[in-house]
Amino acid sequence: MISGSPSLFTWSLSEPRPVGLTSFLRQRADALWFYGSSKAALRDVLPALAAPGETILVPSYLPDAVVEPVEELGLETRYYAIEPDLSPDLADLERRLDDRTAAVVSVNYFGFPQPGLEATLDLAEEYDCYHVDDNAHGALSVDDGTLLGTRGHVGVASLWKLLPIPNGAVLYVSDEAVRRRFTPSPLATPRAGFDTEDYRFVMKSLAVDVLSTHTAVKQSIGALVSRRGGGVADPRTRYEASKEPLSKLSERILEDADPAVIRSARRENYRAWRRALRDRSDVDLLFPDLADGICPQVCPVRATRPARFRRELERCDVGGVHTWPRLAPAVLTDSTYETARTLSESVLTLPVHQHIDAAQIDAVGRCLR
Ligand SMILES: Cc1ncc(COP(=O)(O)O)c(C=O)c1O
Numbered sequence: 001m002i003s004g005s006p007s008l009f010t011w012s013l014s015e016p017r018p019v020g021l022t023s024f025l026r027q028r029a030d031a032l033w034f035y036g037s038s039k040a041a042l043r044d045v046l047p048a049l050a051a052p053g054e055t056i057l058v059p060s061y062l063p064d065a066v067v068e069p070v071e072e073l074g075l076e077t078r079y080y081a082i083e084p085d086l087s088p089d090l091a092d093l094e095r096r097l098d099d100r101t102a103a104v105v106s107v108n109y110f111g112f113p114q115p116g117l118e119a120t121l122d123l124a125e126e127y128d129c130y131h132v133d134d135n136a137h138g139a140l141s142v143d144d145g146t147l148l149g150t151r152g153h154v155g156v157a158s159l160w161k162l163l164p165i166p167n168g169a170v171l172y173v174s175d176e177a178v179r180r181r182f183t184p185s186p187l188a189t190p191r192a193g194f195d196t197e198d199y200r201f202v203m204k205s206l207a208v209d210v211l212s213t214h215t216a217v218k219q220s221i222g223a224l225v226s227r228r229g230g231g232v233a234d235p236r237t238r239y240e241a242s243k244e245p246l247s248k249l250s251e252r253i254l255e256d257a258d259p260a261v262i263r264s265a266r267r268e269n270y271r272a273w274r275r276a277l278r279d280r281s282d283v284d285l286l287f288p289d290l291a292d293g294i295c296p297q298v299c300p301v302r303a304t305r306p307a308r309f310r311r312e313l314e315r316c317d318v319g320g321v322h323t324w325p326r327l328a329p330a331v332l333t334d335s336t337y338e339t340a341r342t343l344s345e346s347v348l349t350l351p352v353h354q355h356i357d358a359a360q361i362d363a364v365g366r367c368l369r
């Protein structure tokens with residue numbers, strides 16, 4: 001079975017590691033702080049960019065909860081339309097820029113550099129706005145020698161999307177003037193000791209590992225959870241739960257994790273999906289090229305019949321595949337954002353995490369054929 005996310009127990013904590021992930025990031029960024037989530041990091045840093053009543057421009061192709069910190073701070077969220085290749089619709093973006101706009105957010109989707117970034121930055125500069133480099137998906141991606149997330153005045157990256165950890169994200173404040181105004185809250189100080197959430201995470205990971213070897217047991221647990229209404233919580237609840245400092249367990253694992261090993265495994269698995277889907281005329285990779293330095297979060301594909309393709313993948317023992325993301329109601333109800341809506345219904349994210357063997361994906365390719 002190919003699982004949707006990596007396992008805590010495939011990790012060998014005793015193996016010596018040449019460069020930990022924390023040092024890898026520190027070597028490539030001027031100033032950084034660790035948090036429990038990217039949303040918590042944004043909550044802390046946005047007051048250094050914008051005053052209440054000012055506007056933050058964000059892409060319409062974005063999970064609904066990401067703007068929660070913007071709303072909480074009394075700032076206005078304004079969505080801009082995007083193109084099918086995920087670049088900003090520049091005409092739409094420019095229409096929404098005005099003298100109340102404090103910052104423009106770009107997104108390195110799935111760990112790949114934001115398409116059309118140059119033109120976006122030109123507009124931000126013309127309107128005297130800050131740039132937020134949202135790198136929630138690509139903490140280990142390096143583009144042309146630059147760590148993604150460090151290109152903006154500020155940037156964020158979610159570490160929990162890459163590693164089996166209870167929580168974890170990093171905030172980059174690359175601009176010196178912003179850094180002088182930035183006052184980190186207690187959320188920027190990692191927890192001093194292990195807490196119940198760490199223990200709960202270990203127990204849960206253990207249970208998932210044991211159960212995933214027994215498909216029948218796993219299915220009945222899944223049914224039980226869904227009967228109890230264990231679906232995705234609403235954006236405000238998710239945001240409130242994410243306002244946490246970095247956990248002690250996360251900190252330890254980050255110090256120990258080897259970025260080179262993670263990146264190379266994810267890249268190999270990405271290439272395996274590309275091989276597996278080569279002959280499918282109904283499934284396209286969103287990013288057919290995998291440039292040097294990129295560490296993909298997932299392999300995003302656009303499927304003509306997403307529900308059917310998902311069923312095929314399930315039949316071939318691939319778990320954790322879903323459409324991405326759940327959009328905000330303001331995006332869903334406005335026809336200007338049609339492209340974001342179409343993408344959110346047709347893009348499926350295939351797992352490439354470091355605990356999958358590329359040979360398993362090759363086998364899925366044979367199964368699909
Ligand atoms: C593009 C993007 N930005 C920001 C976030 C928020 O990250 P976190 O869950 O670490 O707060 C997400 C989460 O899915 C995301 O997809």
